[in-house]
Amino acid sequence: MGYTLAEKLLASHTNDGKATAGDIVEANVDLLMVHEVLGSRILGVLEEMEFKKVWDPERIVVVNDHWAPASDINSAEIHRRNRNFVKDQGITHFYDVDCGISHHVLPEKGLIVPGELVIGSDSHSTTYGAFNTFSTGLAATDSALILATGSCWFRVPDSIRIDVTGELQDMVMSKDLILKIISDLGPDGANYQSMEFHGDTIDTMKVGERMTISNMSVEAGAKCAPMTVNGHVNKWMETLAPSKRWKPTLPDKDAEYIDTRTYDIKSDPLGPMVATPDSPTNGKAVREVSGVPIDQAFIGSCTNGRIGDLEIAAKILKGKKIREGVRLIITPASKHTWMMALERGLLKIFMEAGGIVTNSTCGACVGGHLGVLGAGEVCISSTNRNFKGRMGHQDSRIYLASPATVAASALMGAITDPRSV
Amino acid sequence: MTKELKPVTGRAWVFGNDVNTDQIIQGQYLTLLDYAEMAKHTFEIPRPVFKSKVKKNDIVIAGRNFGGGSSREEAPKVLLQSGIGCVVAESFARIFYRNGFNVGLPLLIIPNVAKLVSDGETVIVDLIEGTLSVRSSGDVLHGKPLPSRMLNLLKEGGAVAWYKQSSGKH
Numbered sequence: 088m089g090y091t092l093a094e095k096l097l098a099s100h101t102n103d104g105k106a107t108a109g110d111i112v113e114a115n116v117d118l119l120m121v122h123e124v125l126g127s128r129i130l131g132v133l134e135e136m137e138f139k140k141v142w143d144p145e146r147i148v149v150v151n152d153h154w155a156p157a158s159d160i161n162s163a164e165i166h167r168r169n170r171n172f173v174k175d176q177g178i179t180h181f182y183d184v185d186c187g188i189s190h191h192v193l194p195e196k197g198l199i200v201p202g203e204l205v206i207g208s209d210s211h212s213t214t215y216g217a218f219n220t221f222s223t224g225l226a227a228t229d230s231a232l233i234l235a236t237g238s239c240w241f242r243v244p245d246s247i248r249i250d251v252t253g254e255l256q257d258m259v260m261s262k263d264l265i266l267k268i269i270s271d272l273g274p275d276g277a278n279y280q281s282m283e284f285h286g287d288t289i290d291t292m293k294v295g296e297r298m299t300i301s302n303m304s305v306e307a308g309a310k311c312a313p314m315t316v317n318g319h320v321n322k323w324m325e326t327l328a329p330s331k332r333w334k335p336t337l338p339d340k341d342a343e344y345i346d347t348r349t350y351d352i353k354s355d356p357l358g359p360m361v362a363t364p365d366s367p368t369n370g371k372a373v374r375e376v377s378g379v380p381i382d383q384a385f386i387g388s389c390t391n392g393r394i395g396d397l398e399i400a401a402k403i404l405k406g407k408k409i410r411e412g413v414r415l416i417i418t419p420a421s422k423h424t425w426m427m428a429l430e431r432g433l434l435k436i437f438m439e440a441g442g443i444v445t446n447s448t449c450g451a452c453v454g455g456h457l458g459v460l461g462a463g464e465v466c467i468s469s470t471n472r473n474f475k476g477r478m479g480h481q482d483s484r485i486y487l488a489s490p491a492t493v494a495a496s497a498l499m500g501a502i503t504d505p506r507s508v
Numbered sequence: 509m510t511k512e513l514k515p516v517t518g519r520a521w522v523f524g525n526d527v528n529t530d531q532i533i534q535g536q537y538l539t540l541l542d543y544a545e546m547a548k549h550t551f552e553i554p555r556p557v558f559k560s561k562v563k564k565n566d567i568v569i570a571g572r573n574f575g576g577g578s579s580r581e582e583a584p585k586v587l588l589q590s591g592i593g594c595v596v597a598e599s600f601a602r603i604f605y606r607n608g609f610n611v612g613l614p615l616l617i618i619p620n621v622a623k624l625v626s627d628g629e630t631v632i633v634d635l636i637e638g639t640l641s642v643r644s645s646g647d648v649l650h651g652k653p654l655p656s657r658m659l660n661l662l663k664e665g666g667a668v669a670w671y672k673q674s675s676g677k678h
């Protein structure tokens with residue numbers, strides 16, 4: 088019997104080289120990312136552990152991204168603690184409030200390497216699966232244990248294989264595809280499992296689009312969402328991480344999957360999708376909700392704040408004005424993305440259309456700052472979660488969609504199919 | 509310093525399916541550095557009365573997929589801080605399941621539990637046997653006994669105590 092991607096990627100990190108679905112294994116972590124949860128929670132756990140030194144200061148990445156720059160005194164204190172920890176422990180990779188969102192910054196800095204085991208103190212750490220890694224999110228205590236020891240226990244997940252074939256149509260994005268897939272699975276359809284993606288759609292997809300898919304797989308409960316390496320990932324690594332040595336990992340031909348799902352978007356074309364409140368798995372075709380009035384449109388986050396996302400939004404907004412009374416907030420995923428958007432003239436298009444461009448941060452996505460919703464307000468957002476109260480007041484409502492659909496909706500002041508503007 | 513795992517007796521707070529971590533504790537409170545302060549906002553959205561009415565050893569009962577969404581360990585922490593003795597659900601989201609045992613909050617899986625227990629009823633949960641009994645009717649619901657790894661974590665008093673014990677730092 089052969090092995091899945093999740094099994095093979097984990098097996099290469101256990102002492103005996105074995106990992107079969109259902110086993111509990113101890114595995115050696117290649118990279119650990121921690122953000123504000125370091126200062127707010129992990130340091131307290133480390134203190135209880137009577138911890139002295141991190142296991143390897145070169146394999147830990149610290150990021151201040153959720154409330155960047157500090158939104159209040161508490162977040163300022165958390166950032167201060169993180170900076171001190173980085174200094175005390177001699178941590179090599181530190182990205183302070185000027186850098187952007189962890190899940191975009193790490194790959195951009197060439198820190199995500201195919202074949203590796205990457206853990207983050209954040210549930211959307213599944214994003215790195217787009218780079219052929221086993222990556223998942225854990226919380227403060229597990230992160231503290233990894234900081235001290237470099238290893239962690241894992242239950243080796245069963246895998247669901249997802250094959251996608253065909254080309255995405257104009258104005259349809261990978262966000263629409265993943266909204267469809269997780270809506271079919273439901274909020275716990277992949278709980279404890281690996282969602283393994285294949286097919287020519289995934290194999291030809293750009294890195295950013297693949298990251299959107301791995302990122303949102305966690306909304307169906309997935310533990311990880313690995314893909315195989317494609318030409319775009321190869322090129323990304325050559326350009327951004329030329330010194331790194333790695334080999335691609337493939338699943339065995341006779342790997343065992345607990346479920347296989349096929350999406351043939353060639354014979355059954357996929358249109359833009361919108362997830363209605365209060366679950367990312369409430370995906371509907373945009374026509375079912377078009378016309379719902381909005382107060383705010385948000386483009387940003389680790390799901391869809393990348394250069395490709397900003398480009399498609401700019402294409403829709405160019406030379407036009409958003410509807411009066413609507414706020415359009417654009418938060419590029421990283422400083423590098425911001426600079427590219429500046430050089431390509433995208434920021435000018437957004438500002439002239441009536442938008443607001445913020446610095447790179449999680450910001451509005453986590454209801455932190457720079458776009459918090461008030462009572463009764465409706466937002467269409469390119470983020471990944473529309474839980475009740477996620478972006479602000481508990482009586483606000485969030486519709487999730489692609490950056491194209493968000494931009495089109497900002498123009499019309501109501502949820503709009505981007506193919507119609 | 510192994511703890512004995514005595515049965516927990518308390519009132520049931522019954523919830524439905526897919527109670528995510530934003531419903532347990534909203535993102536806007538995560539920068540609060542003191543857990544006691546944060547715990548005042550537990551279940552603020554789905555059950556605003558929770559914080560004023562909760563008593564020590566009360567038990568949270570839920571449907572499928574309790575604790576989905578964010579990885580925040582603050583979710584099981586504020587439940588512990590509020591006095592919750594254990595959570596019994598039809599299933600748990602992956603990260604929440606790990607986090608619960610890591611911080612010393614017992615979690616038990618019992619099929620259909622949210623349909624079979626009424627809100628406010630007094631129930632007795634036996635973690636070793638994996639059972640829940642309803643005091644008034646005497647009905648006993650059977651779940652899966654806890655995996656030994658999780659049982660050991662609870663007996664040690666959570667992952668930190670387990671770490672100190674296993675690395676000989678007692």
Ligand code: SF4
Nearest residue numbers: 211388389449452453
């Ligand atoms: S952008 Fe949103 S989902 Fe992504 S890491 Fe930040 S808060 Fe989490």
